[in-house]
Each structure stands twice: as C-alpha cells, then as structure tokens.
Amino acid sequence: MKIVVAVKRTLDAYVKVRIKQDRSNVDLASAKMAMNPFCEIAVEAAVRLKEAGVATEIVVVSVGSDKVQEQLRGAMALGADRGIHVQADDELESISIAKLLRAVVDKEQPALVLLGKQAIDSDNNQVGQMLAALCNYPQATFASHIAIADGQATVSREVDGGDQVVSVTLPAIITTDLRLNEPRYAKLPDIMKAKKKPVEVLTPAQLGVTLRQHLKLIEVNDPPPRKPGVIVGSVQELVAKLRNEAKVIA
Amino acid sequence: MKVLIIAEHDNLVLKSATAHVVSAAHKLGNDIQILVAGHNCTAVAEQASHIEGVSRVLLADHASLVHQLAEAVAPVVMQHARGMTAILAAATTNGKNLLPRVAALLDVAQISEVISIIDASTFVRPIYAGNVLATVQSSDPVQVATVRASSFAQAATVAAPCAVEKVAPQTAQNQSRFVSASHNTSTRPELGSARVVISGGRGLGSAENFKLLDKLADKLGAAIGASRAAVDAGYVGNDLQVGQTGKIVAPELYIAVGISGAIQHLAGMKDSKVIVAINKDPEATIFQVADYGLVADLFVVLPELEAAL
Ligand SMILES: Cc1cc2nc3c(=O)[nH]c(=O)nc-3n(C[C@H](O)[C@H](O)[C@H](O)COP(=O)(O)OP(=O)(O)OC[C@H]3O[C@@H](n4cnc5c(N)ncnc54)[C@H](O)[C@@H]3O)c2cc1C
Numbered sequence: 001m002k003i004v005v006a007v008k009r010t011l012d013a014y015v016k017v018r019i020k021q022d023r024s025n026v027d028l029a030s031a032k033m034a035m036n037p038f039c040e041i042a043v044e045a046a047v048r049l050k051e052a053g054v055a056t057e058i059v060v061v062s063v064g065s066d067k068v069q070e071q072l073r074g075a076m077a078l079g080a081d082r083g084i085h086v087q088a089d090d091e092l093e094s095i096s097i098a099k100l101l102r103a104v105v106d107k108e109q110p111a112l113v114l115l116g117k118q119a120i121d122s123d124n125n126q127v128g129q130m131l132a133a134l135c136n137y138p139q140a141t142f143a144s145h146i147a148i149a150d151g152q153a154t155v156s157r158e159v160d161g162g163d164q165v166v167s168v169t170l171p172a173i174i175t176t177d178l179r180l181n182e183p184r185y186a187k188l189p190d191i192m193k194a195k196k197k198p199v200e201v202l203t204p205a206q207l208g209v210t211l212r213q214h215l216k217l218i219e220v221n222d223p224p225p226r227k228p229g230v231i232v233g234s235v236q237e238l239v240a241k242l243r244n245e246a247k248v249i250a
Numbered sequence: 251m252k253v254l255i256i257a258e259h260d261n262l263v264l265k266s267a268t269a270h271v272v273s274a275a276h277k278l279g280n281d282i283q284i285l286v287a288g289h290n291c292t293a294v295a296e297q298a299s300h301i302e303g304v305s306r307v308l309l310a311d312h313a314s315l316v317h318q319l320a321e322a323v324a325p326v327v328m329q330h331a332r333g334m335t336a337i338l339a340a341a342t343t344n345g346k347n348l349l350p351r352v353a354a355l356l357d358v359a360q361i362s363e364v365i366s367i368i369d370a371s372t373f374v375r376p377i378y379a380g381n382v383l384a385t386v387q388s389s390d391p392v393q394v395a396t397v398r399a400s401s402f403a404q405a406a407t408v409a410a411p412c413a414v415e416k417v418a419p420q421t422a423q424n425q426s427r428f429v430s431a432s433h434n435t436s437t438r439p440e441l442g443s444a445r446v447v448i449s450g451g452r453g454l455g456s457a458e459n460f461k462l463l464d465k466l467a468d469k470l471g472a473a474i475g476a477s478r479a480a481v482d483a484g485y486v487g488n489d490l491q492v493g494q495t496g497k498i499v500a501p502e503l504y505i506a507v508g509i510s511g512a513i514q515h516l517a518g519m520k521d522s523k524v525i526v527a528i529n530k531d532p533e534a535t536i537f538q539v540a541d542y543g544l545v546a547d548l549f550v551v552l553p554e555l556e557a558a559l
C-alpha cells in the first residue's frame with residue numbers, strides 16, 4: 001500500500017509572529033520555519049504504518065517555493081521514501097493546493113493520503129476535506145487513532161462532543177489531530193541518508209492544473225489589545241472585584 | 251441575496267451556535283434559509299423555524315443522514331446551493347468537516363472562523379492562533395464560510411414560526427460508515443456557550459486533583475475546560491480542550507487555574523470578557539491577558555475561593 005503525505009512549511013509553532021509595518025502581510029523574512037506540527041504527526045503515522053508492514057511506500061509532497069524542500073528532506077529523514085515538490089507561490093489558497101494535490105494523487109494512485117488537520121499559520125483546516133471532495137474519496141478528519149484492515153480505515157475522530165469512530169473505504173483521506181501520536185526526532189544517519197532520497201520537482205503546468213485566485217488579502221492587523229489587568233493580593237480581594245467591579249458573579 | 255445556513259444539531263436539539271450564525275448571515279443577505287440535515291430531526295427544524303429573521307427551514311430527514319457524515323451531507327447542500335450568495339455553518343467540528351468539502355465541489359474558496367463581516371465579500375478572520383487578524387476579500391460568486399459563534403450575537407426567538415419545507419435528499423454513498431461514538435455526558439453547560447468557564451492546566455497535577463474544579467464550577471454554573479497539557483496527561487477528555495486546536499470560548503468570565511498561557515491556549519480564550527488567572531509563577535504569560543491575577547498555590551486558594559462564593 002502506498003501512502004502520500006502532504007506537508008506544509010510554516011512558521012515555527014513557538015515563535016511569535018510579526019506583521020509588516022505596512023500591514024500588507026505577516027513578516028516571515030527572517031523567521032524560524034518548520035514543518036507544520038500536524039504534518040509531523042501525519043508523517044509519523046505513515047512511518048508507523050510502514051513499520052507495521054501495512055504500508056510499503058511513503059511519498060511526501062509539499063506545495064510552495066524551493067524552500068519547502070527542507071521540509072521534504074525532514075520528512076524523508078523520518079522515514080518517507082521519496083518527495084514531490086510542487087513549485088508554487090507560498091501564499092497559495094487551500095482550493096488551489098487541493099487541486100495540485102489532487103493531480104499528485106491521480107499520478108501516484110495511493111491507497112491513503114494523510115494530511116494535517118490544520119496549518120498553524122493560516123489556521124484554515126480545509127485542504128484535506130477539499131482534496132477528498134475533488135478526488136471523490138471519503139474523509140476521516142481530526143484523527144486520533146487509525147487502524148487499517150481489509151481495504152478499510154477505521155478512524156477515531158476528535159469531535160466537539162467527544163469521540164466518533166468512522167470506517168472509510170480506501171482510497172481515503174485522513175487528517176491528523178494532535179493526539180494521534182508523538183512524532184519522533186530524526187537521527188543524524190537518517191538525515192544523511194535523506195539527502196540521497198529522490199525529490200521530483202513539478203510545476204502546476206506539468207500536473208495539468210490551472211489555478212485562479214479566489215481570495216485577496218486586504219490587510220493584517222494585531223488583535224485589539226486587552227486593557228492591563230491587576231494582581232490581587234488574596235482570594236477575598238479577587239471575589240470582591242469580581243462582584244463589585246467586574247460584576248460577573250452574584 | 252439568499253444565504254443557506256447548515257444547522258448544528260444532534261437530531262434532537264438545535265445548538266445555539268446556529269442562532270449566532272443567523273446574526274452573521276444578516277450581513278450577507280436578506281433571505282436566510284436553514285438546512286437541517288439529519289434523521290428523525292423534525293424537532294430541530296421546528297426549533298430553527300422560530301429563529302428571528304429566518305425565512306425558510308429546509309428539512310432533509312433521511313436515515314443516511316443520521317450521523318451527518320460529510321460524504322452524505324455535502325451532496326444535500328449541493329442540491330440547495332444554487333442561487334445562494336453565501337453558505338454558512340458554525341465553526342464547530344461538524345462545520346469544519348463539511349464546508350471545505352462543499353466549497354471544493356463548488357470550486358470556490360472557503361473562509362474559516364469568520365469573526366467579523368465588513369461587506370458581502372469582505373471578512374475578518376484570525377490567523378496564527380489569533381495573533382493576527384486578516385481581512386480577506388473574495389471574488390467568488392458564493393461565499394462559503396464557517397462562523398465563530400462567539401463573535402456574533404445570538405439571534406432572538408420569535409413566537410411565529412417560518413415555513414418548514416421537507417426536501418428529498420439524494421445521499422446514497424457507501425464510502426464512509428459510522429461505527430460508534432462516545433459522548434461526554436456532563437450535565438454542565440456547554441463549553442462553547444457557557445457564561446462562565448473554569449479551565450485547568452498541568453498545574454492541577456492529576457485527574458484526581460482536576461476534580462477540585464468541579465465544586466467551584468457547580469457554584470458558578472460554569473463549564474469546565476482544560477489546556478492541551480491537561481488533556482494529554484489524561485486529566486480530562488479531549489472535548490474539553492480550549493485553544494487554537496480545541497474549542498474557542500468567549501464567556502463573561504474565564505478562570506484559568508494552573509495554566510501557563512501558551513499562545514495556543516490564549517488563542518482559545520483571550521476574547522473572554524473577564525479573565526482570572528491563578529498561577530504560582532508570577533512570570534506566567536497567562537497574567538499578561540488576565541484582568542485579575544492571583545499569584546498563589548492553587549491547592550491553597552481553590553478551597554478558599556469555593557468558600558468565598
Ligand atoms: C500545534 C499546537 C497546537 C496546540 N494547541 C493547543 C490548544 O488548543 N490548547 C492548549 O491549551 N494548548 C495547545 N498547545 C500546547 C501549548 O503550547 C502548551 O504546551 C499548553 O497549553 C500548556 O498547558 P499548561 O499551561 O496546562 O501547562 P504548562 O505550560 O506546563 O503550565 C502549567 C502551569 O501551572 C502552574 N502551576 C503548577 N503548579 C501549580 C500550583 N500548585 N498552583 C498554581 N499554579 C501551578 C505553573 O506555574 C505553570 O504555569 C498546542 C501546541 C502546539 C504545538
């Protein structure tokens with residue numbers, strides 16, 4: 001069974017984002033970048049399926065500028081067998097990314113496509129579901145457990161009220177939630193080996209995809225600041241303030 | 251200008267989030283329709299018909315829709331998408347699961363977690379865990395968006411219902427199948443809509459200790475939330491996680507106990523009206539957003555607080 005994993009290069013989760021002075025966009029010029037944490041979980045899930053003998057090949061794909069090859073190498077150091085870099089603008093919107101990934105799915109014919117549930121920069125939470133629609137595949141989003149048997153994936157999903165288990169017929173799309181697994185770190189020899197693994201570079205034209213722009217970013221802003229708070233000295237003072245000043249308790 | 255709203259419900263009860271989405275819909279059109287897709291869900295359609303400003307409720311009641319799987323519901327939405335200028339749902343796990351699938355079928359973009367609507371094609375939404383607000387303008391003929399319920403008022407209820415129209419869904423699909431669900435059966439208010447939320451973090455130390463928050467929550471009629479660290483450590487279930495990847499809450503009062511205030515947690519609660527933080531570390535980031543901070547050992551002050559209320 002072949003697995004395709006889609007990974008995105010994003011700002012490191014623990015770095016504070018800054019916006020450009022002219023407010024046209026966020027400023028990533030010298031920011032520390034990393035693989036989107038949910039994508040790391042997706043890669044880990046694929047590697048575990050290969051270790052368990054369920055998967056035979058892992059193809060990792062990323063859409064963006066040449067820099068995304070860093071994340072492809074990172075994923076290959078963790079166990080992916082080869083990479084596909086789809087050359088495009090880093091700011092591409094979800095529907096366009098989904099179209100490019102669909103073309104990759106058409107070409108590779110995997111039994112399973114793993115994606116993160118959400119990119120921590122755009123916080124969109126869309127590409128997996130869109131890809132499922134474009135491929136006409138079933139989708140199991142927000143996965144916290146995956147079991148594969150008899151051409152089916154049985155997936156626990158983290159939903160608002162608790163957990164839901166669904167079974168989807170392969171080929172299928174699964175998006176990963178935080179508690180699916182804890183990604184491993186790459187070992188130095190594996191990082192060296194990953195440098196020799198093949199990466200295919202493709203353009204949207206080569207994939208036969210024409211894109212159009214749907215959304216325009218008008219401006220970005222800092223969220224309104226909260227007014228400064230106070231440190232209270234005791235529980236009594238806290239309760240008094242909540243009652244008499246904030247008037248939020250009776 | 252027609253707007254279609256996908257109802258958030260469990261076949262019995264219409265969730266209040268839908269009434270918040272109706273308020274948002276008013277900024278996009280004047281003919282607001284609610285689609286209730288489910289099974290044996292007539293009561294939900296009835297409840298939806300009493301929301302002020304709704305002109306019609308479409309009831310797609312069919313066994314294949316009972317679990318509201320996206321593969322089954324998306325085609326039903328597509329049956330009614332024609333002529334709509336916007337298709338909206340609450341930014342719940344259901345809404346997030348469904349609407350991108352619908353948008354892709356319509357070959358349009360989807361706009362997630364809208365917190366403000368500037369005009370019929372211009373929206374404000376948080377990115378980077380709410381550290382940046384992006385204003386985006388769409389050139390699509392139909393706006394497909396999920397709406398953050400807490401950012402819009404809840405539409406009122408009216409005595410006279412609008413019409414409920416039964417529609418025949420075309421839903422045959424065998425791609426996905428519901429297996430089981432385990433639901434949190436708490437009697438507390440729902441986290442997303444509670445007036446008061448008390449959240450615990452790793453500082454609570456154990457599942458046993460986490461129960462210390464119960465009595466306080468009882469006294470305040472509060473919902474209970476948690477940080478990711480508390481969920482990961484198994485103190486409480488994942489459905490209580492507040493944050494970038496959990497639930498977004500904006501109650502009147504949010505009390506954070508033993509939570510450090512990582513940006514991913516703040517993303518889920520920093521729009522609360524009043525924030526109280528209890529943490530023994532005076533340097534904890536949570537104090538930067540707290541209106542009232544108490545630097546103390548939670549095990550000492552929680553019993554005191556309970557007694558004082
Ligand atoms: C992609 C991604 C998504 C994430 N999504 C979320 C999310 O949705 N929600 C979320 O919450 N986190 C999320 N996180 C995790 C986040 O970064 C933090 O790790 C997490 O919020 C920390 O939880 P905490 O504050 O409970 O634990 P800690 O950071 O360990 O803080 C515990 C606090 O308790 C205090 N404390 C300890 N003992 C006591 C005591 N006796 N009395 C008083 N105070 C005490 C300590 O001083 C400390 O400040 C995400 C992370 C990533 C990478």
Ligand SMILES: Nc1ncnc2c1ncn2[C@@H]1O[C@H](COP(=O)(O)O)[C@@H](O)[C@H]1O
Pocket residue numbers: 006007008009036038039042061062063064094097114115116117118119120122123124125126127128
């Ligand atoms: N540029 C990209 N290249 C490859 N995969 C992507 C890209 N953008 C998003 N994805 C995938 O889609 C998931 C969800 O992203 P999003 O819908 O943007 O929040 C990510 O975790 C990735 O798996």
